Every structure is written in C-alpha cells, then in structure tokens.
Amino acid sequence: MSAHATPDPYANPLAFGQRMQILRERRGMTRQVLAGLLGKSVDWVKSVESGRMQAPGIETVYRVAEALRVRELAELTGHGEYKVDLFLGPGHPRLAAVRSAIETRPLGTPTGAPPRPEHLAARLAVAWQARHQSPTHRDKIGALLPDLIRDAQLTVKHAEGPVQWRAAQAVLAETYALAQFFLAYQPDPTLLWRVAERGMVAAEQSDDPHAIGISSWLLAQAHRDTGPSHYDQADDITAQALEYLTPLLPDATDDILAIAGALQFEAGYTAARRGATATAWRRWDTAREMAERLPESYYHPVTSFSQAIMGAHAVTVAVELHHGPESVRQAAHADAATIPSRPRRARHRIEEARGYQLDGQPDVALATLEKAHAAAPETIRYNGYARAIILEQAESKVTHRRRRASELAVEMGLLAA
Template sequence: MSPDATPDPYANPMAFGQRMQILRQRRGMTREVLAGLLGMSEAWVKDLERGRTQAPGLETVYRIAEALRVRDLADLTGRPDMHVDLFTGPGHPRLAAVRAAVDSFGLTTTQRAPSPEHIAARLARAWKARHSAPNHREVIGALLPDLIRDAQLAVKQAEAPAEWRAAQAVLAEVYSLSQFFLAYQPDASLLWRVAERSMVAAQQSDDPHTIGVSAWLLAQAHRDSGPSHYDAADAVNLEALAYLEPILPDATDDVLAITGALTFEAGYTAARRGDTADAWRYWDTAQLMAARLPETYYHPVTSFSQAIMGAHAVTVAVELHSGRESVRQAARADADTIPSRPRRARHRIEQARGYQLDGQPDVAIATLAQAYEAAPETIRYNGYARAIILEETESRVAGRRRRASELAARVGLLAA
C-alpha cells in the first residue's frame, strides 16, 4: 500500500479513533459535521480520532455508527465478534422473486397486458393490504412480481398516447410500492434501480401526483445513503416542490398531501444535517398543509395526514439528537390515530430512539415491544430498533437485559 493511501480498516487492526476517522473521511464528512450530528464538540471528535481519549461506551458507539451510516458495527469497532448489520435487514424470502421481476422486461412474451385501470385497482388493494397487515413485506412481496411484470407490459403494449401515459403512471407507482419492500433489504443496487425507474416513469406520465410520490421516495433513497447524498436529496425534493407549487391553489387532496409529505422530507434532511431552524420551519409548513386536508384523510403512500404530524415531530427531534425534546414530542403524539400498522410501528421505533437518547432505556424497550405488536416485520428490518435492542441485551441491569433478550429472540436477533 502506498504511504499516501488511506489505510483499510478491514485489513489492519487499528485504534477505534483511527477507524472512525477513516470511515468519516470516506463519507466525505468533516469533523464539524460529525460533531454536530453527535451533539459533541469538534475538539471531542478530534481527540477521539487522535487517541487522546478512550473509546466511548456502547451507546455512543451506536450513535457514531448511525451518524456515519456504518453498515456493520465491526467496521467501526474492529471487533469481528461485534458483527451487527445495522442498516440492512436479513433478506426477505420473497426478495429473489421481486428482483427477478424487476430484471425481466418481457421482451419476447406474447401475453397481453391488463389495462392500466385494472393494474391501478390492484395497486390500490395492495396499498391497503400493506397498511393493514402486520407482515406487510410478506403481503406485498407476494403481489409485486405479477404487478411489476404486468405494469411493464402495459407500457410496452400501449397504443395511444393517453394509454401510454396512464401505463407509465401505474408503472411508477408499482415501483414506488417496490421501494417499501426493498427498504433495508441487502440489495442496495436493486433499490436504486427501482427508485430511478420510478422517477423516469413518473416524468413520462406527466401526472403531478405520480411525480411527487416518485420524488418523495428518491429523496429518501439519497438521504438514507448518507451525508454525501444530502445535497442530492435536497435537489430532488426542492425541485419537486417547485414543480407542484403553481398547481396547489386548485390541487386535489392527494396532490396537496404529497406536497406536504415532500415539505416534511426537506425538514427531515435538514434535521439529519443538524440544522434545527430549517428542520422545524419545514415541519411547521407541512403542519399547515396537513391542516388543509380533511380530518379523516390519509395519503395511501406516504401516510401524510393530520394524524401523522405528531409522529413527524418526534422524528425531527430524534434526528436532531435532542432526547428531551424527543420525549416531549412523543408524549404529545398519539400513535393510535395512525391507521397504518407499519407506519405506527415505525413511529414507536422513533419514540424508542427518543427515550434511549433521553436515558430511559426501559421505556425504550417497552416501546419497541409495542412496535413489534403493531408490525413485527417493521421492527425486524429496522436498523435503529435492532441497535437499541442489542445494546440493552448487554445491560448490567438484570431485568432490562432479560426484557431486551426476550424481545431480541422474538424479533429474530438472538436464538430463542
């Protein structure tokens, strides 16, 4: 290796701080940004990287891993016995079938495609099933292969321009549904193919709502790829908002809702950056947009609604690493008003992150147990939930360690 090359944390045993510095630099992240995400000083980060202070405790290690979007905890700690895949869940049994459908274009098939209207009706049922099922990945994973193939064929076989645009809108939405299945699955390249295809199909459809949904998911894909993608997330998000803004005065509820969802997503990314003022400013704007929707309205894809804004406030506080504010917002948010089981489970996970930040691990574990009851597959594939559970399985408090271990066994992290 050249003396100027970046040392490889996979090949050479190193001090924790050196390994952290390498992973930070590979993300293109400055010490100042990392310090802000951790709620620490830049001097603290520098001292840790230079080995002037001892390696932090397990809770802080998890926070560093979260900030650096480390996939495997062993990459940060240098300890193979701490192999924890933080942000990628186990491969779902239906992943191979979904991948095969995405990768096949039906170039030689003689099968006739269903009409776009027929596929749209099936899609509507699939979204409802996703929101109501505790094993939502299993449910939509069973439906997706046929939906993907039929939607691709509908585009290929469309004869009139209006039919072609309608087929593109349906295909974009099928790909959007696919992204919910592929989140946290061990195939990042497949997720990116689907996200980008959804955006292309949406643009071809020329339908504002479809474009907004695809942009919403593409922005999330960028944001969840780490700090080096935050600018790309903002670019997609803000361009979609600029596109939708002129039609808002006469917009349908669905278009207004996707605009509100995109507005909140801009705040979500700002919170990830540690920008408190922008994060809450976007949340305030999104709340005003939610207030314009009927009280019982619930967006079928994003869950945007009046009922979701409390959960969104918890997410902003958690991403800003404010434990006290997270707990305050969690107390105000009513999870029972969220009709979607997976979205309700995700909200419980965000609440648990807030309790963990606030030094209330027992409440965090109890809240994760509620998330499991709402939708087991959500917690099983969520890296934040798994990190909290595994951390507390090593607690020195016997009762907490037992409860965390029991939950870990239910989730599938430990042998029962």
C-alpha cells in the first residue's frame, strides 16, 4: 500500500482517534464541521485524532458515531463487543423497568386477588389512549407497562376456568402489543423479539380473532423490519392471519374488519420493500376498500387502521418504492390533521419528509420533520430515518439548511448544544 494511501481502519488495530480521523476523512468532513456537530472545539477534535487526548466517554463516542453516520459502534471503537446498531434509537430511561417486568415471571401466589381480565382490559384502554394523546408517549406507557405486564401474567396464571383463562391470554397478548410499541427502535432487539413471540403464543391460546390478528400484524412487522432475509416470513404470517380472518369478515365487528385491513396493508408494505410496485398498490387499494366499510370516525387503537390513515399509508408505499415525485404527490393528498394519534401523526410527517428528501427538497423535508417533532418528540427521536435526514443536512454546505438541521438535532438530543 502506498505511504500516502488512507489506511483501512479494520486491517490493523488502531486507536480510537485514528479511526475517528479515517472515518471523518472518508466522509469528506473537515475537523471544523465535526467539531460543530459535536459542540466541541476544532482543537478537541485534533487532540483526539492525534492521540494527545484519550478516547472520550461512551456518550461522546455515540455522538461521534452519529455525526460520522457509522452504522455500528464497532466501526469506530474497533471492539466487536460494542457491536451496536446506530439506526436504533437511544435507550429510554424506563427501558430497564419494562425489561425487568418482561423477564421476571410470577412464580408464587399473589398476596391479593389478581385483577380480572375485564379490569386489565380497561387499564389497557387507558394506556392506549395515553399513547395516542401524549407527545411523550414512550414515557407515559413506559410508566404503565411494568405493572400491566406483571398483572396480566398473574391473571393468566390464576385464571378460574378455561373461559377466564382464554380472556386473560387475550389481555396478555394485547399487553405485549403495547410493550412492542414501547420497545420499537430501542437498543434491545432480542427483547422485542421475545415480546413479539410471547404475544403471538398468548393470542393463539386465547382463541380470540382480534388478539390473533394484532399479534400477527406485529410479528410480521418484526420480521419485515429485520431485513430482506425475513420478508418471506413476514408474508407467510400475514397470509396465514388473513386466511384465518377472511371467513369472519361478512359479519365482522369494526375491530375485526380493521385488523384485517391493517394486515392487507402490511402485505403491501412488505411488497413495497421488495420493490414490487403493482402488488404494493393493489394491497393498498384492497386495504382502502376495507377502510371505507368502517365508520368515518373509527380509529383502531393498536394499528391506527381507519379511513384517516389511508393517505399516510399511500405516502409510505411510495417512499418504500423510492418514488420521490409520487411520494410528494401522495403527501399533497394526505391530511395529517385527520390522524387523531400524535405519534402516528408524527410518523406520517417523517414519511412525508423521506419523500421530500427523495424528491430533492431537503428544506421542505426539514420543515416537515419540525412538524413531526412538534407533534411527538419521542417519535422522531427514536426514528432512524428522521435521524439520518437531520444528521445529513447538519453537514450541508448551505448555511441556513445546516443551521436549521443542527438546531433540530440539538432539540432532539442528537447533538450537543
């Protein structure tokens, strides 16, 4: 290798500062830009890279990794044991308590009578409402989940007879569904998988079509979001759930019809990820027809399926197909104001921003992400697509754009003030 060539940070063990410099230079980033993104001085960056200053603490290492947009900490630290996917969001302060409740199974006899399934169902309804209405929805449901999980497990364990046992399993499955929303995009994917699989088992044991539909919808999402190697599993789960639900649809309640519609769209979402344009839009159209059978004011508390959500779903299909102009066209027709859920409204804004970014409109993308942040800061903070757009524009050569993105990144806690 030439003496002037850029070394490979993986070929030989290198100090943290050397890796930071190599990865910075590969991005074409100056020390001044990196310093600005980190809220540090240029001399601090130079001192770390030259080895005059030791590697910083883990929080600063994470910020460096975000600023350099490396996918895993191991790329920056050189240590395989720090193999952390940076597309995941930060760990929520309530994550440890939720994890403890999930991993600790009740063994003894409760001191008092365990809650009845109908009481737990009422508490779950309150928790879903809190999730939809609060801008800090993860914090709200993170506070409620530990007791809900423990009580739901106890209710199953001490159910009186098969009817109550099946009802308790349905409530436990829905509790795990709520937990999946809390765990999504947090740095503990194995816990998310454990919850998704437990939710599916509880739903199957409940023999409740609504519980089975919800758990199938969430398990299919877990497979889809794992990547292309899991798309077939996602499709299989969706197809099996729809096959099970379809005979029930002629006389179905709104909730059963909604979960079937959500599964139809889920199949379209996965098709869009595959790049199967015709299948994706055909599935979306089928889901839209099912949504039109629901009352105009109806909104499913778990999947958000409704007439109001179909415009947002169309934006998602176009974005996942990487059709920038079509994404923008669909965004113009979708009315975010009709989505009653704050986190779902914020998620829609993020999808719109992805479309504007694809269409070469970064300023509109940033303005749209600001709307997402206003609707639900905890949604955008944990969303990898939003974080990627903001950090990319924080490096823009356009001064006003760089400033706007950096200010939003600071508000979200991605970069130091």
